[in-house]
Amino acid sequence: MSISIRRLHKHFGGEVSGLDITQPLPRDVVAAIEAGMDRYAVLAFPDQPLTDEQQCAFSRNFGELEVTLIGQLSKPEERRLGDRLELGDISNLDAQNRLRARDDQKRMYALANRLWHSDASFRAIGAGYTLLHSRIVPSKGGNTEFADMRAAYDALDDATKAEIEDLVCEHSIVFSREQIGFAVQDDGNADKLRPVRHRLVVTHPVTGRKSLYLSSHIGGIVGWPVPEGRAFIRDLTEHATQPEFVYAHKWRVNELVMWDNRTVMHRARRFDDLHEVRDLRRTSIKGTGMTAAPAALQAAE
Amino acid sequence: MTISIRQIHPAFAGEVSGIDITRPLGADDVAAIEAGMDRHAVLVFHDQPLTDDQQRAFTRNFGTLEQAPGGHVTKLHERRLPIDMQDASNLDQHQRPLARDDRRRMFNLGNQLWHSDSSYRAVPAKYSLLSGRIVVDKGGHTEFADMRAAYDALDDATRAEIEDLVCEHSLMFSRGVLGFDVTDGERAMFRPVRQSLVRTHPVTGRKSLFLSAHAGSIVGWPVPEGRAFLRELVEHATQPRFVYSHKWRQYDLVIWDNRQTMHRVTRFDESLVRDMRRTTVAGDAMTVSQAA
Numbered sequence: 001m002s003i004s005i006r007r008l009h010k011h012f013g014g015e016v017s018g019l020d021i022t023q024p025l026p027r028d029v030v031a032a033i034e035a036g037m038d039r040y041a042v043l044a045f046p047d048q049p050l051t052d053e054q055q056c057a058f059s060r061n062f063g064e065l066e067v068t069l070i071g072q073l074s075k076p077e078e079r080r081l082g083d084r085l086e087l088g089d090i091s092n093l094d095a096q097n098r099l100r101a102r103d104d105q106k107r108m109y110a111l112a113n114r115l116w117h118s119d120a121s122f123r124a125i126g127a128g129y130t131l132l133h134s135r136i137v138p139s140k141g142g143n144t145e146f147a148d149m150r151a152a153y154d155a156l157d158d159a160t161k162a163e164i165e166d167l168v169c170e171h172s173i174v175f176s177r178e179q180i181g182f183a184v185q186d187d188g189n190a191d192k193l194r195p196v197r198h199r200l201v202v203t204h205p206v207t208g209r210k211s212l213y214l215s216s217h218i219g220g221i222v223g224w225p226v227p228e229g230r231a232f233i234r235d236l237t238e239h240a241t242q243p244e245f246v247y248a249h250k251w252r253v254n255e256l257v258m259w260d261n262r263t264v265m266h267r268a269r270r271f272d273d274l275h276e277v278r279d280l281r282r283t284s285i286k287g288t289g290m291t292a293a294p295a296a297l298q299a300a301e
Numbered sequence: 302m303t304i305s306i307r308q309i310h311p312a313f314a315g316e317v318s319g320i321d322i323t324r325p326l327g328a329d330d331v332a333a334i335e336a337g338m339d340r341h342a343v344l345v346f347h348d349q350p351l352t353d354d355q356q357r358a359f360t361r362n363f364g365t366l367e368q369a370p371g372g373h374v375t376k377l378h379e380r381r382l383p384i385d386m387q388d389a390s391n392l393d394q395h396q397r398p399l400a401r402d403d404r405r406r407m408f409n410l411g412n413q414l415w416h417s418d419s420s421y422r423a424v425p426a427k428y429s430l431l432s433g434r435i436v437v438d439k440g441g442h443t444e445f446a447d448m449r450a451a452y453d454a455l456d457d458a459t460r461a462e463i464e465d466l467v468c469e470h471s472l473m474f475s476r477g478v479l480g481f482d483v484t485d486g487e488r489a490m491f492r493p494v495r496q497s498l499v500r501t502h503p504v505t506g507r508k509s510l511f512l513s514a515h516a517g518s519i520v521g522w523p524v525p526e527g528r529a530f531l532r533e534l535v536e537h538a539t540q541p542r543f544v545y546s547h548k549w550r551q552y553d554l555v556i557w558d559n560r561q562t563m564h565r566v567t568r569f570d571e572s573l574v575r576d577m578r579r580t581t582v583a584g585d586a587m588t589v590s591q592a593a
Contacts, residue, residue, distance in 0.1 A: 103523045111525045114533070179478060180532075181517065181524035219480065225402045226480035227410040234414075235568060270533065 003032045005040065009247040011151040012264070014040035021045055021256065022054045030061045037129065038206050042146050042247065042259040049254045050133050052087055052281065058256070059131050059283040066120060066127055066284040069173060070109065073189055078106075081281070088282035090132060092273040102274055109184070112176045113268045115216035116147065116241055118261045119284055122173045122217045124196045128285040130266075131258040136279040137251040141271030144257065145248045146264045149211035152240035153201065161201075164212075168222040169233070170195035175219030195219060200236075204263060205288070211263045212240055240265070251280075262287070304330060306337045306344070310545040313447040313562075315341035322346055322554065323355045331362045334556075338428065339504045342561040343445045343545060346554040351432050353386055353578065356554075360430050360580040367419065367426055367581035371490050372472070374408045387579035389431060391571050398571055406571070411475045414514035415446060415539055415563040418581060421470045421515045423494045423591055426559045428582040435576035436549040440569030443555065444546045445562050448509035451538035452499065460499075463510075467520040467589050468531070469493040474517030495520065497588040498534075502560060509561050510538050511588060538563065549577075560584070 005014040014036055019029065036043055050058065059065055065086040071079065080095045081087050092100050092107065100107040120127035132144070153161075172195040177184045184193060200221070202213045214237050221229030248269075249257060259266060261284075271278060306315040315337055320330060337344050351359065360366060368385040375388075381396070382388045391398050391406065399406040419426035431443065452460075471493040473483055483491065498519070500511045512535050519527035546567075547555055557564060569575060 102526070108523060108525045111529045114529045177525075180528040225407055227407045227476075228401070230479045231410045231413045232568070270530070 003029060003036065005036050005043070007040070008042075008044070009148075011245060012040050012148040013042045013044070013146065013247040013249075015044045015046065017046075019045065021048050021058045022050055024057070025061060034062065037258065037260050038204070041148060041150070041263040042249075042257065044249065045256040045258075046252060047254060048133070048256050050256060052081065052084060055131065055133050055256070055281060055283055056084070056086065059129075059285060062129050063285040063288070066286045068282070068284070069120070069122070069192060070106075072192065073187070074106075086283060088284070090268075090280040090282045091136075092278055099274065099277065107273070108182045109177065112180055112182065112216065114270065115176055115179060116214070116237055116265045116267045117176060117217060118213065118215040118265050120261070120287075121171045121198060121213070121215035122176075122196060123287075125287040126171075126198065126213075127261045128287045129258050129260055130285075131256060131283045133256045133281050134251045134253055134279075135281065136277045137253055138271040138273075138276040138278045140276075141269055142273075142278050143248045143250050143269045144266055145246055145269060146259060146266045147241045148245045148247075148264055149214065149240060150204075150209045150263050152242075152245050153210050153212045155245075156239070164200050164236075167200040168197050169200050169213075169218045169229075170197055170220045170222060171215060171217040172196070172219055173217060176216040178219075179216060197222060202262060209263070212236060213262070214240055214265055237265075304333050304337075306341065308341065309345070310447075312450040312543060312545075313341050314343040314345070314445060314545040314547075316345045316347070318347075320346070322349050322359050323351055325358065326362055335363065338556060338558050339502070342447060342449070343547075343555065343557045345547065346556075347550060348552050349432070349554045350552045351554060353382070356430065356432050356578065356580055357385065359554075360428075360582060363428055364582040364585070367583040369422065369583075372419065372421070374487060375405050379405070382578065385580070387581060389566075389577035389579045390435075391575050396574075398574060401571075407479075407481050408476060410479055411472075411481065411514065412566045413568065414475055414478070415512070415535055415565045416475060416514040417511065417559045417563050419559065419584075420496060420511070420513035421472050421475075421491065421494060423587050424584045425496065425588065426581045427584045428556050428558055429564075430554060430556045430580045430582070432578045433549045433551055433553045433555075433576075434578060435574050436551050436553075437569045437573050437575045440567050441575050442546050442548050442567045443564055444544055444567060445557055445564045446539045447543045447545075447562060448512065448538060449502075449507045449561055451540075451543050452508050452510045454543075455537070463498050463534075466498040467495050468498050468511075468516040468527075469518045469520060470496050470513060470515040471517060472515060475514035477517075478514070493517065495589050495591055500560060500588050503586075507561075510534060511560075512538055512563055535563075 068088040071085040472491040
């Protein structure tokens, strides 16, 4: 079976039609979606009224589901979506389905999603795909933007490519929150906050294309003075998120968008979150070891 | 002598010719330069081999030299230049490039972030004047962003939202974001000051965004929300269409109006010598009254 994909942006992004992903899918369709992901890095599936269960089932076609960090850091009574820890709550609602107050700590934590990042890059093995499904969308704003890290890598000059080829970065959830003045509390979760190392230049296991593995979770470059590393990462991020490499996704209700965290960064844009509801639900697929030898990198400590 | 100014970017910035600024200037020349600054916000003068004294003298045409303490972490005995000349080089007091991990170099890296000079002072700077004594061939550009054009391009809802916002500025924020280790003594010296986010030029009446890497929060907003919003405004205001990138030639002098522009330096090979010297014209008013 072939699926139909309409290109959304010069470099990447595709919209998939002719498919009902609320139903179990045959192997060849899953393979076609994966081939589409390798090529487009971001795929949007409009008009898919998925339940939580169906979203998890569709996601499992692509690998094992990741448990969300915010779920792990939250108490059971704080979770709106119950004990399904693999379902990330990307909403501005609290456990009682009320809009979060302006100074709500979870809101503060989530504001860092407005910085360009790659999901779970703060883990020794970052996320593979992320799948985000829209249940309620605001009337204005709240777009998700994607930046193509393959095209951004290709556009670097040779001197920069040579300079960054073997660089290794340290990533932690603490760094991305620190940038906007939010201190992540340890609360006995020190192991989840400790920086992990990833190569800055990674190679896609299927296509062999190189891309920049950037993320707001990066707090330094190994072997570099911290301020120099951070300034350089900011420069690279600015380069990689030029309009040339960015696709802005305007959400419609019941849309599923999936992206490959190994080849794109993303961020959420601002909306009137004190007055309007935005309810999106996220599943992530465990990565399979993208960086050359993650175990060796961690051991190099 | 007649000076002429050629605009070098669609929105702002002019290149001045027909004047020798190493010599004392007549009142009409000074007035012509000030009028050019009001209009272009950045002016470039080529082939002006200024001495420090000549640079000071030229600067005094536009007001008082800013020489207030508190804007740096360099100890007096480590200074390469007198206190009224800001050292924008990568050199130590022995004229050698700073070591990679030298604390002064770590601090200077903050200049790679978009900022407005002295926005961390209650009375922020008027003009900055930067003289290129020794320049590098590759990188080390100074980029300027036109905060008037950036303001004009905002939609009405955003303009209304920001009209009365006040930000807190401190060197702690611009240095903190890069992970520079601020000592307790420096923290006391870098106490935040308040600045209006929207300011109006005293001569032209044009509004502009008063943004800076030193801005770390918006008064009355939760800190993360303020910072996230300020980042978005900076991103908007530093789009290529608002940015002029100045590639230095030796003996260029560039003046910019900190009330209407932000600027930053771009990366360069710091094993090479880049000797830039800055004088600053002090501002004459606070943008908003300070917290009691």
